[in-house]
Amino acid sequence: MSNRTLSATGRKLTLVVLGLAALITTMLCAFALPSLHSGPHHVPLGVTGPQAAAKALRQNADGDAWDIRLYPTTTALQTAVKDRDIAGGLAVTAHEVDIYTATAGDPSATSALTALGDSLAAQHTTRATVHDLVPFTKDDPRGAGLTAALLPMIFGGIFPALILSSVFPGHHGLRTRITGALLFSLVAGAAIATVLQFATHSVDGNYWLTALGLILGTAALSTTLLGLQALLGMAGFALGGALMMLLGNPLSGLATGPHWLPTGWATLGQLLPPGASGSLLRANAFFDSSGAGLPALTLTIWVGVGIALALLADRRGRRPATARPEAATV
Structure with missing residues (x-):
C-alpha cells in the first residue's frame, strides 16, 4: 500500500473518529445539561x-x-x-x-x-x-401514553428514510420516496392517534385534530430526513437522525412541559420537530387547539425544508443527463 493511500486512509479515519466523538459529546450535553439545570424557568x-x-x-x-x-x-x-x-x-x-x-x-x-x-x-x-382545570384522562392520569408517543413519531421519520431508500434507490426513486414518506405519515399519524384515543385512552379531544397534528409531525420528521439523505447521502441521514433523536428527543419537553427546561434549551427543543409535535399534540388533545398555531407553523416549515432539499437533490441529479446531448453535438 502506497504512502498516499495510507495518508488518505489516515485522514478518513481521523474524520470518522472526530465525528463520532463530537456526536457522543453532543449527546451527553443534550441529555445531561438540561437535566442538571431542570426546574421551573420563567x-x-x-x-x-x-x-x-x-x-x-x-x-x-x-x-x-x-x-x-x-x-x-x-x-x-x-x-x-x-x-x-x-x-x-x-x-x-x-x-x-x-x-x-x-x-x-x-x-x-x-x-x-x-x-x-x-x-x-x-x-x-x-x-x-x-x-x-385541564387534567390528563381518567384512564391515563399521569400521561404515560402521551409521553410514549414521541419515540414512535421519531422512528416514524427514521424508518421511511431507510426502507424507502432501499426499495426505491437512486435518483429515479427520489420522488417515489417523498410520495411514500407523505403517504406513510398519513397512515402512521392516524394510527398513533387511534391508539392514543381508543386503545390507551390517553387523550380525549377531537380525534381528527389530534390525528392531523400527528400526521404533520410525522411528515416533518420523515421528509426532513429523506431530503437530507437525498442531498448529502448517508452523512445527511446520520446528521438528521442525530438531530432528531439526540437533541429533539431530550429537549422536546413532552414528559415535563417545556418550562421545566432551561430557557435556551427549551426554545431549541420547540423549534425541532419532536418538540413542536409534542406541543401540537397537547394543544389539540387537551386545549381545543389553543396554542396550536406556532408548533403547526414550525412543523409546516420543516416539511417545506425537507421537500425543498429533495427537489434540490432532484435538480442536481438531472444536470448530467441534460449535459450529455449538448456535449455530443459539439
Whole structure:
C-alpha cells in the first residue's frame, strides 16, 4: 500500500473518529445539561386577589422560576389557564388560596405551582385547594401514553428514510420516496392517534385534530430526513437522525412541559420537530387547539425544508443527463 493511500486512509479515519466523538459529546450535553439545570424557568403564573398579597408574592417568588402576571378576577385567571396563556394560577383570599393548574399542559410546573400555593397558604395560616382545570384522562392520569408517543413519531421519520431508500434507490426513486414518506405519515399519524384515543385512552379531544397534528409531525420528521439523505447521502441521514433523536428527543419537553427546561434549551427543543409535535399534540388533545398555531407553523416549515432539499437533490441529479446531448453535438 502506497504512502498516499495510507495518508488518505489516515485522514478518513481521523474524520470518522472526530465525528463520532463530537456526536457522543453532543449527546451527553443534550441529555445531561438540561437535566442538571431542570426546574421551573420563567413559568407564566397568574395571580389574582388583594393587591398587597399579589405584590408580595411577586416580590418574594424566584424571578428566574416564575413570570408572574396579575389578573383582575378568578374567572379571567381560569380562562387564561384554559387558553394556555399561563401554566397555572393562584387566587388569594383572606380565607384560602385556590391553586388552578393544567396538568395535561405542564405536569412538572403543576407540581411546583402546587408547592408554591401550599407555602403561601401556610404563611397566611389559611388552606390551599387545588383545581386541575385541564387534567390528563381518567384512564391515563399521569400521561404515560402521551409521553410514549414521541419515540414512535421519531422512528416514524427514521424508518421511511431507510426502507424507502432501499426499495426505491437512486435518483429515479427520489420522488417515489417523498410520495411514500407523505403517504406513510398519513397512515402512521392516524394510527398513533387511534391508539392514543381508543386503545390507551390517553387523550380525549377531537380525534381528527389530534390525528392531523400527528400526521404533520410525522411528515416533518420523515421528509426532513429523506431530503437530507437525498442531498448529502448517508452523512445527511446520520446528521438528521442525530438531530432528531439526540437533541429533539431530550429537549422536546413532552414528559415535563417545556418550562421545566432551561430557557435556551427549551426554545431549541420547540423549534425541532419532536418538540413542536409534542406541543401540537397537547394543544389539540387537551386545549381545543389553543396554542396550536406556532408548533403547526414550525412543523409546516420543516416539511417545506425537507421537500425543498429533495427537489434540490432532484435538480442536481438531472444536470448530467441534460449535459450529455449538448456535449455530443459539439
